[in-house]
Amino acid sequence: MTQPMxxxxxxxxxxxxxxxxxxxxxxxxxxxxxxxxxxVIEQTGMDRHDIDFTIAGSCDYLSGLPFAFxxxxxxxxxxxxxxxxxxxxxxxWALFEGFVRLQSGDIDTVLVSGSGKCxxxxxxxxxxxxxxxxxxxxxxxxxRTQAGFQAQALIAAGKATERDFAxxxxxxxxxxxxxxxxxxxxxxxxxxxxxxxxLQQPLRRHDCPPTSxxxxxxxxxxxxxxxxxxxxxxxxxAIDHRIESHHPxxxxxxxxxxxxxxxxxxxxxxxxxxxxELTVTYSPEEIILREALGLDEATSVNPSGGPLxxxxxxxxxxxxxxxxxxxxxxxxxxxxVAHASSGPALQQNLLCVLEGDx
Amino acid sequence: xxxxxxxxxxxxxxxxxxxxxxxxxxxxxxxxGRILGQRCGSRVLCPPMEFDPDTAATLEPDLVxxxxxxxxxxxxxxxxxxxxxxxxxxxGFAFIKLDGAETALVHAVDTGGDAGAMSTGMRVRAxxxxxxHGSIADVYFVPEADAVEQVIEPxxxxxxxxxxxxSLRVNEPLYPHRARFAQGLLDGKIIGQRSxxxxxxxxxxxxxxxxxxxxxxxxxxxxxxxxxxVVAFTELNPVQYYGQTETEPYVRCSIxxxxxxxxxxxxxxxxxxxxxxxxxxxxxxxxRDPEDRSVAxxxxxxxxxxxxxxxxxxxxxEPDVPAEELKEHSW
Numbered sequence: 001m002t003q004p005m006x007x008x009x010x011x012x013x014x015x016x017x018x019x020x021x022x023x024x025x026x027x028x029x030x031x032x033x034x035x036x037x038x039x040v041i042e043q044t045g046m047d048r049h050d051i052d053f054t055i056a057g058s059c060d061y062l063s064g065l066p067f068a069f070x071x072x073x074x075x076x077x078x079x080x081x082x083x084x085x086x087x088x089x090x091x092x093w094a095l096f097e098g099f100v101r102l103q104s105g106d107i108d109t110v111l112v113s114g115s116g117k118c119x120x121x122x123x124x125x126x127x128x129x130x131x132x133x134x135x136x137x138x139x140x141x142x143x144r145t146q147a148g149f150q151a152q153a154l155i156a157a158g159k160a161t162e163r164d165f166a167x168x169x170x171x172x173x174x175x176x177x178x179x180x181x182x183x184x185x186x187x188x189x190x191x192x193x194x195x196x197x198x199l200q201q202p203l204r205r206h207d208c209p210p211t212s213x214x215x216x217x218x219x220x221x222x223x224x225x226x227x228x229x230x231x232x233x234x235x236x237x238a239i240d241h242r243i244e245s246h247h248p249x250x251x252x253x254x255x256x257x258x259x260x261x262x263x264x265x266x267x268x269x270x271x272x273x274x275x276x277e278l279t280v281t282y283s284p285e286e287i288i289l290r291e292a293l294g295l296d297e298a299t300s301v302n303p304s305g306g307p308l309x310x311x312x313x314x315x316x317x318x319x320x321x322x323x324x325x326x327x328x329x330x331x332x333x334x335x336x337v338a339h340a341s342s343g344p345a346l347q348q349n350l351l352c353v354l355e356g357d358x
Numbered sequence: 359x360x361x362x363x364x365x366x367x368x369x370x371x372x373x374x375x376x377x378x379x380x381x382x383x384x385x386x387x388x389x390x391g392r393i394l395g396q397r398c399g400s401r402v403l404c405p406p407m408e409f410d411p412d413t414a415a416t417l418e419p420d421l422v423x424x425x426x427x428x429x430x431x432x433x434x435x436x437x438x439x440x441x442x443x444x445x446x447x448x449x450g451f452a453f454i455k456l457d458g459a460e461t462a463l464v465h466a467v468d469t470g471g472d473a474g475a476m477s478t479g480m481r482v483r484a485x486x487x488x489x490x491h492g493s494i495a496d497v498y499f500v501p502e503a504d505a506v507e508q509v510i511e512p513x514x515x516x517x518x519x520x521x522x523x524x525s526l527r528v529n530e531p532l533y534p535h536r537a538r539f540a541q542g543l544l545d546g547k548i549i550g551q552r553s554x555x556x557x558x559x560x561x562x563x564x565x566x567x568x569x570x571x572x573x574x575x576x577x578x579x580x581x582x583x584x585x586x587x588v589v590a591f592t593e594l595n596p597v598q599y600y601g602q603t604e605t606e607p608y609v610r611c612s613i614x615x616x617x618x619x620x621x622x623x624x625x626x627x628x629x630x631x632x633x634x635x636x637x638x639x640x641x642x643x644x645x646r647d648p649e650d651r652s653v654a655x656x657x658x659x660x661x662x663x664x665x666x667x668x669x670x671x672x673x674x675x676e677p678d679v680p681a682e683e684l685k686e687h688s689w
Contacts (some may be wrong), residue, residue, distance in 0.1 A: 028658065029531045031565045048571070064369045064425060064528035065659050074568035101411060120365075120530035124440045129524060133373070134381050135405040136573075138495045138522060140442025141464055145451045148434025156432070201435035201473060249453050249462035250411050348597055 005342035009103050012226035012233030013354070016322045017042035018216040021310025024119040025213035029063060033075035033115045036217035040111065041077075044219055048077045051219065054105035055098050057091035057114040061126040076111060079279045090114055091216060091318030092340030092350050099222055099239055108225040115215035116314030123211070123313060130343060132246055144208055146248055147201040147282035149219070150222050153253040154200060160287045162202055168283040169206045169308055176305025181297040181319075183210050183310035194340040206308070207283040214312030216319045221278045234325040237335075238266035241350040248345060259292035262351040266337070271355070273299045274333025277320035279341040280306045288346060289339060299336075303327060312316035317341065321352055328356045362537050364529060365657040371524040372600050377517055379419040380408045385492040385517040387423075391510025393419040393484060393497070395459045402442045404459035411461075425456035427486035427502060432462070435473040441527070444498055450476040454499060457485075467499045475501055486510055492517030533658050535565045538579065540653040543667045546645045550582045550618055558619040563663055585642035586615035589687045590623075593632040610634055613671070614687050621687050622662045629670055637688070638678035641671045 017039035019025070025032050041352075053173055054076050060068045069086045072268075078084060087093045091114015124142035131141050138345035154160040167190055176185035188206070196204045219229075226233040242258035244251050263269075276299050280286040286301065295301065304323040307316050317340025324338040335355045342348040377385055380396055384406050387394040396406030404424050409416055409659040432453040439446055446464040450473070452464035469475035469483055483505035490496035492513075532540060535551065539562045542549035551563025555570035561582060566573050591611035596604035609632050612621040627635070645651070645668055652666040 024530075026531055027535075027565055030568070031533075034566055034571055035571060055493070063528060064367075064526055068368075074564070074566065075571075077568075077571045079569055120528045122440060122525055125442050126526055128442055132405075133375060133522060134385070134520065136464060137495045138468060138493050138520075139444050139464075140440050140565050141451070142440055142442070145434055147434060148436075148451070149432050149453065152432055152478075197437070198473075201437070203434075236617070237463055243526065245411060247405070247411070247461075249432075249464060 007103055007238065008221040009105055010235060011099055011102050011220055011320075012223065012230070013022065013325045014219050014226050014230035014233050015040035015222050016216070016218040016241060016325050017043075018315070019180055019214045019253060019317055019323050020181045021312055022213040023183060023211065023334055024343060028071075029058070029115055029117055030072055030075035030227065032117070032213065033072060033215045035119065036215050037076050037111065037113060040217050040219045044144055044237050046109070046229065049080070049082070050109070051111045052083065052109050053101055054078070054082050054111045055086065055094040057087045057089050057094035057318065058116060059088060059126070062116050062118060062121060062123065062313060063128060064121050068191060074116065083352045089342055090314050090316065090340050092338075092352070093317070093342070094243070095218070095220070095318060095352070096239055096350060097243060099236055102220065102222055104304075105222075109219060109221045111217065111219055113217040114315040114318035115314045116250065117213040118211045118313055119213050119309065127344070143344045144200050144203070144350055145265055147284070148203050148206070150204045150253040150288070150345040151207070151282070151284040154284050154287060157254045158252050158298045160284060162194060163190060163204070164287060165189045165207050165283040168249070168280065168286045169193055172280070172305050172308040174303060174311035179304045179309070181310065182305045183212055185305060185309055194223040200243065203282065209281050209307050209311035210309075212312040213318070214310065214315045216315045216322050218318070218322060218325070232329055234328050235355045235357070237353040237355050240265040241348065243348040244342070246343065246347060253345060254288065256288050256292040256346050256349060259346070259349045259351070260288060264295050266351050266353045268337055268351065269294060269351060271335050273335065275299065275303060275324055275327045276301045276334035276339070277304060277324040277336070278302055278306060279317050280308060281311060281316070283308060283342065285341075285346055293337065294296050300333065303332070317350065321354070324354050328354055362532050362540055363654060364530045364531050366527070369526045369528060370601070373522045373524060375520050375522065377520060378408060380406045380417070380421070381421065382516060382518055383421050385520065386513070387495070388486075388494065388496040389490045389492040389517060391486050391508065392423055393456060395416070395424040396421055401460040402458055403461045404463050422458070424458035427476065428454045428456035428482055428499075429584050430467070430476070430478060430480045430482055431451035431455050433467070433476050433478065435476060447471050448473065452476070452499070454482060456580065465497070465499055467501070469501060472680040491526060492624050493520060532656070533565060535563050535574070536656065538576065538626070538657050539563065540656045543653050544648070544651050545579050546648065548584050548615060548663065549579050551578045554578060554584070559617060560620045561615060561618045562624055582618050583616035584645075585640065585674060586642055587611040587684065588612070588620070588635060588637055588639045589614045589621045589684045590637065591632070591635040611635060613641060614684065617636060623660050625671060626665055627671060634676060637681045637684060640674040640676040640678065642674050644669045644672055
């Protein structure tokens with residue numbers, strides 16, 4: 001049994017902000033990010049140039065512009081020049097890099113952001129380019145198709161039914177009624193959902209994410225600085241990222257060994273798991289994640305509604321961390337886990353354990 | 359005011375990739391009507407790999423023919439194909455374990471649009487396209503009973519390079535501030551945005567002041583002069599890269615319009631040579647007749663003051679502005 005990672009530096013989230021999940025944000029990506037950045041700076045009372053390091057996650061293929069990530073720097077206040085980095089990944093991986101950067105102990109604060117606009121293009125076409133360039137990308141193997149395979153595999157293995165998928169959807173939409181940032185919400189009847197036609201058999205449209213634009217940002221800080229900047233910091237106790245093969249036919253799609261390993265590494269069950277904010281982009285993923293994470297009824301799963309109710313790619317994983325941090329800051333739980341995913345059908349998984357101030 | 363166009367363009371990157379010792383023969387085989395797997399211990403992998411997927415150990419190239427028949431071990435039905443899929447009508451994607459292989463290949467199954475024909479355990483068979491390029495898209499699958507016998511003429515040289523044109527379509531409205539800027543050009547006006555924090559005027563505006571991190575809107579917009587000062591120029595000698603439309607050398611300059619703090623870059627000059635250009639030279643816009651102006655090339659990312667709205671820029675004859683005064687704007 002591997003031991004949970006013990007980060008030498010305690011790191012906390014001291015401010016966070018997100019946009020609503022928009023069906024279409026009719027302005028530029030920097031204009032979408034900027035209010036989040038301004039909000040987190042204002043929450044801490046810091047001067048922009050007191051922030052030691054800045055990192056963003058986004059995807060140029062989504063924006064349809066070479067070097068779009070460079071334009072996004074307009075949003076983070078980069079003049080006079082700042083110390084800055086970027087990942088072509090969801091903002092949750094920008095958080096990971098920021099967290100690791102703080103472990104070196106020479107800087108105190110990091111501004112993290114994640115953003116994406118899915119509305120101008122086709123995410124199915126763009127994200128098919130994440131796949132193997134010889135045997136998958138030329139036939140347009142897209143994330144929805146890979147989610148369809150995963151759903152079919154679950155059904156074939158007797159681990160889930162289409163009704164189970166519909167129940168995830170109904171629960172997510174009901175939870176989202178209390179979330180002002182959600183794009184979709186409401187009371188749905190499982191029977192009605194099952195009467196809908198297939199979009200990607202065995203998936204229906206509601207089993208798939210809406211097309212969304214959005215952004216999120218946070219400031220993280222080392223312990224002393226965190227206490228100075230914030231009355232109730234939310235501590236990042238552990239963070240871990242694990243991947244599986246990019247060949248879906250080599251994976252057991254009904255399980256997530258990478259989530260199991262990451263959960264072990266972050267010591268997920270070394271304490272209570274009150275809240276789990278999971279990147280359930282397609283409804284069957286919740287069933288796999290619950291099992292791989294070993295969650296039971298004691299855990300509130302996706303109280304925000306999750307990505308089925310608003311899924312701005314490249315911000316959606318970071319938004320899970322933000323939603324969890326908000327829940328903990330509000331006292332809705334003392335400890336929880338946020339999950340971000342990259343690649344098709346939960347190929348890559350990142351877990352982040354947060355805990356309230358104690 | 360007539361509605362302005364939506365932005366609709368296609369971003370393309372032509373990729374070429376070497377194929378290597380295992381994928382190369384695999385793609386050569388597809389072009390020649392055969393499907394090859396790679397031996398890995400006692401197993402055969404298809405798609406073939408250069409490494410053992412369990413241990414990551416390098417595998418010596420050792421290819422063996424598999425298929426053309428196989429069994430569907432997982433499937434999903436695509437009700438709404440994307441532009442990148444092998445078929446433009448509904449079809450199945452499947453994990454296909456080809457006869458003689460132990461791993462499965464992901465590929466498309468054409469049942470003529472009938473989702474009911476798909477099932478786990480069904481038998482399928484490879485069919486090869488008439489035009490083949492040494493690509494995974496050279497082949498597709500059909501239910502075994504629908505397969506036809508094909509005579510495939512093998513090609514000559516082995517496939518050592520693949521070409522993959524990445525092509526992504528973007529479609530969105532002009533952002534509100536871009537629409538107002540474009541409409542201004544149609545009206546013979548250059549519209550800028552003035553930052554309420556610094557007072558600096560940006561042309562075209564971007565909807566925000568990135569120095570002060572404030573959003574800008576219509577109330578921050580001002581009409582600026584259509585005369586200004588050349589702050590930079592160069593001669594472009596068009597390199598014939600993919601997508602290039604220019605063939606002859608021409609001058610491109612940046613002009614700081616009077617009353618603004620940011621030069622407009624990319625103004626093309628066709629009736630002057632590079633020898634006639636000077637930093638500090640005063641120029642003014644000679645607009646096209648209103649009915650000849652177009653902003654069709656303006657999108658949300660590119661397009662400042664395009665040639666499709668002006669006939670030319672002409673020197674005003676005023677004395678040059680000393681270059682020293684333009685240092686901050688030489689871009």
